[in-house]
Amino acid sequence: MATMMRVARTAKQYVKPSSTTPPHLRNFKLSLLDQLAPSLYAPMVFFYPMQNTRNLKNEPVKHLKQTLSPFLNRFYPFAGRIKDHVSIDCNDAGVEFLEAKVNTRLGDFLKQPDADALKHFLPVDIESKKMGTNNLVHVQTNTFECGGMALGICWSHKITDGGTVSAFMRGWSSMASRSGNEVIPEYGASSLFPPLDSSITQYALKLDTDRTSTKRFVFDGSKIAKLKARAASEGVPKPTRVEAVSSLLWKCATKASRANSGSQTLSVMSQSMNIRRRTSPPLPDTSIGNLVGYYVAKMEENNGDHITHLRDLVAKQRQGKTEAINNYAKKLQGKDAYVVIRELFKEAGSLLRREDVDFFKCLSTCGDGLYDADFGWGKPTWLSLVSLGYKNTFALSETKEGGGIEAWVTLKEDDMALFERNLELLAFALPNPSVLVMDEESQLLKQVERRLIFDDPSHNQTLLTW
CATH class of the missing domain: 3.30.559.10 (Chloramphenicol acetyltransferase-like domain)
Known part of the structure; x- marks a missing residue:
């Protein structure tokens, strides 16, 4: 026991x-x-x-x-x-x-x-x-x-x-x-981004934690390469790994929610983005503070069981990000910055309060280099974000090796029951695999990469060199 x-x-x-x-x-x-x-x-x-x-x-x-x-x-x-x-x-x-x-x-x-x-x-x-x-x-x-x-x-x-x-x-x-x-x-x-000296309204978003379930799914680099190929389109020929993975999670979660509710509700996903390099002048990567912007992508209501194609969801994300970069990030530096943020929070708040809207939130630490945190005894075997348990959230971090992504997904319990059995999801993601097995596989891959395997025709044999 x-x-x-x-x-x-x-x-x-x-x-x-x-x-x-x-x-x-x-x-x-x-x-x-x-x-x-x-x-x-x-x-x-x-x-x-x-x-x-x-x-x-x-x-x-x-x-x-x-x-x-x-x-x-x-x-x-x-x-x-x-x-x-x-x-x-x-x-x-x-x-x-x-x-x-x-x-x-x-x-x-x-x-x-x-x-x-x-x-x-x-x-x-x-x-x-x-x-x-x-x-x-x-x-x-x-x-x-x-x-x-x-x-x-x-x-x-x-x-x-x-x-x-x-x-x-x-x-x-x-x-x-x-x-x-x-x-x-x-x-x-x-x-x-100068602060306001007077008291300002906190546009807190009500986040539901009742009867939720949080589970881990891992996408290895080879599966992500295939997923990106499926998600590519004329408008977005080279989707990022975060765009591809988050769009798949969004698609599968929406399908589960609509199946349980019996209605084709509007589905929305909010994604955060680092604005340090998008300000004028750009800020250093080591700038301290909440230097993030947000963009929203919408999956409109539709008839029947049809769910928007993956490539369309990626395109919607890219469009939302482009608009946010061109408008939101630049307007934040103007005198009406507070008004811009207030309107953004109002829009998000109104969508969250609607019973006929599925609102998903995605955050990502991919590319932040957190696996480099070596205090003198080596890099971490594993690191993890810790879910706050809020309904309809996707928390993404990168795997230690191979360009993969780990996702902690939090949904309503009945939605998770359908989500975790979705065959399209399972074609690309492993449900909560052992970290030890993943680490052993990455070490094996490192050993293979260190070998140069080639045929020497003059000696009619295969040479292995380290």
Whole structure:
């Protein structure tokens, strides 16, 4: 009988910057986009087998704490506290750092990852109504019986998007591993998108978590290549992997929802995008804050059982993205930026409140380089976004090797029952495969790639060289 996994916290402290933040940096201004960001956490877990710790001067948990402290000298806002709707008090209060023990082996968990079990590795309750309202970062180390580690981190969405998470992890890990790849954060978002000094309306979107089911699906690189070929069209001859995968998820989820509801409702998908390189002038990739825009694609109501072709959904996504780049990103820098955002939130809110609309949300960290987070003991075997359990969401991250994509999909329970049996989906995705098997396959592929296999006609034999 399998042992029930238990995670027991054993220690708690606040890690503070090793140097005091200068007085002129104490008041950190939020940007307009930060002001309007929801009070949520962005949670992730990084898994390390810890098989290469010989070069560490200290044990791994102590190493993380000792390197986090000087790292916070540069990323000083994260050691502060949210002061009001305009600013962060960079008072060096520190990052909450928890330690925990897990009563099982890392390999046992990675055989079949579970969405709810992932939450136990996080330092805070991500479903709390008070989440993301004060502290900006929480960290928890989870040490397994075998010595492996799950590093759970929650960032407040108030100044964090996918690009910020990437800069934070690359900066901390490079300092810890002494790789020499310095990450210099850029804090110019509030100059480009000035905040409103007066109180502003929070256009919170009501997100449903009742009777939902979250499951993991993995698309390997070879299947994505075939999917992209199927999704290509004259208008979009080379779809991205995110466009292809998200469109397939959207199509299959809509089919399940319409089958259960018995009606051909309007289906909408909202996708986030990094706007750092789309502003004028472009912002550095290490710019800190919520520097994201959103675009919407619509799958109109239709008659019968027909669902729009995959290539048409990709085209709708590309059209929405192009319009957002040409309009939304540029207008955000104008004097009417707040009006632009207000209207966008109003439109999304009206669609969410309609009973006859299926509203899907997609977020992606693909391309953010999160697998490069090596703290001195190697890159993570696996990393995962942690689902907040909101209905109709697709959370995408890239696989460690091979250009694949992992998707955590959250739907209503009855919709998930149909979705996970969809034959078109299963032609391209594996339902929750073992991370260990995936890692073994990637290691085997690496070995094969290192070999040069060729025929030497002069010797009439095959030569294998490393």
